[in-house]
Amino acid sequence: MKRLAWLLLMVPWGLCAAPVDAGDHQAFWLWAGVKPQPVLTQAHTLYLLQGQIDPHGIEGRGRLHAQGPAAGPLRAELWLVYRAHTLDWPDEIVPQLLARVERWRRHGNQVRGIQIDFDVGTRHLARYAGFLEQLRQRLPADCGLSITGLLDWGSNGDPLVLNRMGETLDEVVVQTYQGRHSIPDQQRYLPRVAQLRLPFRIGLVQGGQWQAPKELESSPWFRGYVVFLLNP
Amino acid sequence: MRSSFPKLPSLATTLLLCLAGSASASSDFGCSSEWKVDAEQPSLCNNWPFLSPANDSRVNIRLLLDVVTELPLSEKLAQGDEPLAPLVPFDLYALHAAEAETAAPRDHAAELDALLAPLDLNTGDLALQVFAEDEGTRCRSNDLPSANAFIAAMAQDGLPLDARRILARQRMSLLLTCGPGEGSALETAELAEAPEAAPFLRYLKAAEAFYQGDLAEATDGFASLHDSPQPWLRETSRYLSGRVLLNVAQEGALDEYGYLEPQQVDASRADAAVEALQAYLIEYPEGQYFASARGLLRKLHWLKLDHQALAAEFVWQWQQPAQRRNRSFRQLIDEFDDKLLFSIPSDQAQDPLLLGVLDLMALRRPWDERERLPRERFEQQKRFFMEQPGLYRYLDAAHQFYGEQNPAAALAILPARPQSGPLGTLAFSEQTLRGLALERLGQREQAREHWRALLDLSRDGLQREQSQLALAMNLERSERLAEVFAADSPIDSQPIRLQLLRYVAGPALLREELRRSGGKAREALLYALLYKDLLRGHYADFVSDSAAFGPLPADSSLAVFAWSGDTRGAYSCPDLQQLAKQLAAEPENAGARLCLGDWVRTNDLRYSPLAERPAGDELGGSAELFPGQGFSRLQAYQAVIASPDAAAQDRAYALYRAVYCFAPGGNNDCDAQEIAPEQRKEWFHQLKREYPQSHWAQSLKYYW
Numbered sequence: 001m002k003r004l005a006w007l008l009l010m011v012p013w014g015l016c017a018a019p020v021d022a023g024d025h026q027a028f029w030l031w032a033g034v035k036p037q038p039v040l041t042q043a044h045t046l047y048l049l050q051g052q053i054d055p056h057g058i059e060g061r062g063r064l065h066a067q068g069p070a071a072g073p074l075r076a077e078l079w080l081v082y083r084a085h086t087l088d089w090p091d092e093i094v095p096q097l098l099a100r101v102e103r104w105r106r107h108g109n110q111v112r113g114i115q116i117d118f119d120v121g122t123r124h125l126a127r128y129a130g131f132l133e134q135l136r137q138r139l140p141a142d143c144g145l146s147i148t149g150l151l152d153w154g155s156n157g158d159p160l161v162l163n164r165m166g167e168t169l170d171e172v173v174v175q176t177y178q179g180r181h182s183i184p185d186q187q188r189y190l191p192r193v194a195q196l197r198l199p200f201r202i203g204l205v206q207g208g209q210w211q212a213p214k215e216l217e218s219s220p221w222f223r224g225y226v227v228f229l230l231n232p
Numbered sequence: 233m234r235s236s237f238p239k240l241p242s243l244a245t246t247l248l249l250c251l252a253g254s255a256s257a258s259s260d261f262g263c264s265s266e267w268k269v270d271a272e273q274p275s276l277c278n279n280w281p282f283l284s285p286a287n288d289s290r291v292n293i294r295l296l297l298d299v300v301t302e303l304p305l306s307e308k309l310a311q312g313d314e315p316l317a318p319l320v321p322f323d324l325y326a327l328h329a330a331e332a333e334t335a336a337p338r339d340h341a342a343e344l345d346a347l348l349a350p351l352d353l354n355t356g357d358l359a360l361q362v363f364a365e366d367e368g369t370r371c372r373s374n375d376l377p378s379a380n381a382f383i384a385a386m387a388q389d390g391l392p393l394d395a396r397r398i399l400a401r402q403r404m405s406l407l408l409t410c411g412p413g414e415g416s417a418l419e420t421a422e423l424a425e426a427p428e429a430a431p432f433l434r435y436l437k438a439a440e441a442f443y444q445g446d447l448a449e450a451t452d453g454f455a456s457l458h459d460s461p462q463p464w465l466r467e468t469s470r471y472l473s474g475r476v477l478l479n480v481a482q483e484g485a486l487d488e489y490g491y492l493e494p495q496q497v498d499a500s501r502a503d504a505a506v507e508a509l510q511a512y513l514i515e516y517p518e519g520q521y522f523a524s525a526r527g528l529l530r531k532l533h534w535l536k537l538d539h540q541a542l543a544a545e546f547v548w549q550w551q552q553p554a555q556r557r558n559r560s561f562r563q564l565i566d567e568f569d570d571k572l573l574f575s576i577p578s579d580q581a582q583d584p585l586l587l588g589v590l591d592l593m594a595l596r597r598p599w600d601e602r603e604r605l606p607r608e609r610f611e612q613q614k615r616f617f618m619e620q621p622g623l624y625r626y627l628d629a630a631h632q633f634y635g636e637q638n639p640a641a642a643l644a645i646l647p648a649r650p651q652s653g654p655l656g657t658l659a660f661s662e663q664t665l666r667g668l669a670l671e672r673l674g675q676r677e678q679a680r681e682h683w684r685a686l687l688d689l690s691r692d693g694l695q696r697e698q699s700q701l702a703l704a705m706n707l708e709r710s711e712r713l714a715e716v717f718a719a720d721s722p723i724d725s726q727p728i729r730l731q732l733l734r735y736v737a738g739p740a741l742l743r744e745e746l747r748r749s750g751g752k753a754r755e756a757l758l759y760a761l762l763y764k765d766l767l768r769g770h771y772a773d774f775v776s777d778s779a780a781f782g783p784l785p786a787d788s789s790l791a792v793f794a795w796s797g798d799t800r801g802a803y804s805c806p807d808l809q810q811l812a813k814q815l816a817a818e819p820e821n822a823g824a825r826l827c828l829g830d831w832v833r834t835n836d837l838r839y840s841p842l843a844e845r846p847a848g849d850e851l852g853g854s855a856e857l858f859p860g861q862g863f864s865r866l867q868a869y870q871a872v873i874a875s876p877d878a879a880a881q882d883r884a885y886a887l888y889r890a891v892y893c894f895a896p897g898g899n900n901d902c903d904a905q906e907i908a909p910e911q912r913k914e915w916f917h918q919l920k921r922e923y924p925q926s927h928w929a930q931s932l933k934y935y936w
Binding site: 035085 | 325326328329332361362363364365366367368369410411486487488489490491562896
């Protein structure tokens with residue numbers, strides 16, 4: 001039922017957008033439970049899910065659950081991705097993140113840093129920004145910090161709060177999908193994304209829909225696409 | 233994660249949740265609560281203490297554990313201190329936090345220091361490997377407790393002090409080894425003088441090979457100690473031989489991205505590992521590695537895709553005390569969910585708990601992509617429920633209720649309400665479903681009596697909370713709201729009472745309850761009263777209520793009602809008290825209405841929790857008894873724009889604000905009206921045309 005509704009919504013806009021073919025891209029998210037595909041051999045950059053921070057811990061504080069592959073030699077440069085369901089992180093979490101970065105590096109990989117995937121509404125962005133600043137201070141200089149961003153950030157609050165996070169963040173990857181599907185009215189939000197003044201990428205979902213507005217790809221801050229791989 | 237997209241762990245975003253805001257967010261995750269009992273759509277955020285298809289599969293596993301082994305949910309879950317958040321339904325993480333199994337922390341470093349003292353050694357600035365929970369690597373056991381056990385075993389054995397010192401140093405330097413080429417070469421020359429040290433040295437060499445990944449050498453090394461007269465070496469090497477075999481079996485079975493390729497598992501080595509570990513378990517039923525060895529059997533069954541054996545291992549684990557298990561129940565539930573529930577072919581499931589979780593998932597709607605469970609396939613399961621006939625009967629009734637949407641048939645299957653309580657999870661589930669069936673059949677009075685009786689039969693805080701929620705919803709929908717607040721009302725749940733007061737109650741009841749309340753509850757009620765006084769047009773009441781129930785502390789949510797207006801900006805507004813008095817005298821005054829709009833705008837009241845009504849099928853979702861039309865900013869602007877008598881500065885400001893309702897993305901941020909872009913354009917031009925010299929015309933550059 002719901003699936004059908006999404007499809008219907010997608011039709012008018014889908015006429016001018018093209019399906020996302022992972023084969024056209026060089027950067028991918030590899031999530032837990034997603035079977036690796038041959039296209040990964042052409043990856044320049046891999047965003048590997050490495051865990052989840054859930055409010056499971058003592059008194060409901062955060063606890064890191066590792067996920068994803070153990071360290072081994074991979075050819076691409078890596079971002080180690082952590083989903084956060086809470087920002088209440090006890091002290092032990094950052095050393096756990098860094099130990100894993102170190103293990104990947106010991107296998108000869110180029111690890112760019114850590115990416116945080118946290119779904120936060122526009123209204124709580126300022127608090128998230130504060131959290132990220134503190135996290136940045138606890139990471140060594142050679143460990144980058146990336147976040148995933150939502151398309152609607154700024155659509156009803158401070159429009160470009162992200163631009164003030166340029167010193168904290170090495171990049172933001174703006175997701176244009178929800179679940180397995182591209183967000184139907186993504187075009188509406190994209191002009192705002194083009195106004196970002198920090199390195200950004202656009203996150204696409206494999207098999208989803210995408211049409212790049214010109215001003216987006218011509219932004220000097222645009223760093224390309226990341227495709228979220230799905231099981232067929 | 234086991235909700236919308238069962239195969240993908242909660243992908244990317246909960247965008248819609250975020251956009252919708254959350255009336256009762258209790259965590260960063262932004263849970264949006266569904267205040268109801270009759271639910272069919274799963275989410276992490278909403279779980280009930282009865283077996284419901286809408287529960288996250290992990291909650292149903294937990295509830296079924298209570299059904300099959302009597303393990304009630306923690307009472308802590310029913311002791312929330314957030315008066316605006318429901319206790320039922322509860323979110324998954326609240327359950328996890330309430331049931332966190334916390335072992336008393338042990339200071340392994342201090343223990344090691346005590347062992348090292350006689351050797352004139354100390355831990356110094358010992359570096360250790362850091363792992364997160366669930367980070368899979370054999371190096372996890374290369375830790376302080378293992379080092380301590382090794383050093384303690386040497387001490388028991390009366391080894392010469394010098395040899396012990398050398399070996400202890402070696403063991404400590406091994407702590408950082410994890411992977412090929414890591415670690416320091418073992419110094420063996422100095423040990424030649426002490427032949428008794430040889431077996432310990434062999435152990436260290438084998439352990440180093442193991443952590444480095446040289447499994448062939450580790451195999452030989454540990455095998456050479458199997459018959460050691462030294463008891464610790466004998467036991468430890470036998471256990472580790474099983475682990476080495478497991479590592480051999482899976483070598484090459486995980487691809488470079490960590491994905492299991494089952495056909496690459498070395499099945500004969502896996503069988504050998506199972507055999508070795510089982511032999512260890514038989515020989516050492518009280519062994520120090522018992523829990524670990526038993527736990528590793530699950531890993532091997534998983535590698536072999538032996539779902540039946542894996543399911544059986546879980547059945548065993550559920551019945552064990554903590555020290556016999558290698559993981560907490562919460563971790564085991566996660567593992568069951570992740571490694572068994574979604575991989576076992578449905579015709580292989582035989583365990584009642586497993587079948588129960590799967591059957592309930594098949595009754596979800598409308599998201600679940602799994603095949604519905606056809607009636608005849610369900611009936612074929614009956615033979616597996618010989619020891620749990622009650623559970624089968626419940627699933628049968630649930631199948632009728634949720635699957636066939638036939639509440640009458642469900643009623644015919646469900647047992648009558650027991651005369652006395654307290655009820656276990658299964659009986660409580662049966663009686664909950666009975667109540668829901670009565671509600672769906674429109675037998676509201678019988679349902680009401682049923683919920684009252686169920687409240688008396690409830691076992692614990694969660695069951696009571698759910699029974700109260702069902703009863704409160706019934707009373708709300710029977711237009712008997714006053715009974716909820718009567719002196720003899722059985723509904724004493726603060727969140728439930730507050731929900732009804734904030735969203736349904738009229739002003740008289742609201743004031744009466746306000747007089748009787750304190751703390752956060754009083755703050756929430758006063759907020760609701762003043763909010764509605766102002767935005768439903770009861771301006772004089774606002775003045776008297778804020779005087780009667782004030783003060784309005786600046787560090788509370790009530791501070792919005794102490795708004796001091798705006799006397800410095802381009803459009804001047806008095807403070808909120810003055811404004812309310814002005815509106816009481818002259819409700820349609822253009823300037824005053826524009827200022828009320830500014831109060832709403834500058835305080836973000838469009839996003840106040842009260843701006844959104846609960847859904848029609850939720851507590852608080854019935855018609856509101858507080859009279860008056862809600863204030864809309866855009867309508868106020870439209871009225872001023874349409875009024876020829878309005879002063880120029882008011883109309884100019886109204887036009888400016890009306891255009892700005894659509895900044896910056898074209899969405900109406902002021903109310904729910906659909907306004908065509910041509911109209912917005914017209915407002916923009918009207919402002920430029922009629923009031924070109926105004927501050928407002930000059931500061932407006934775009935329309936949206």
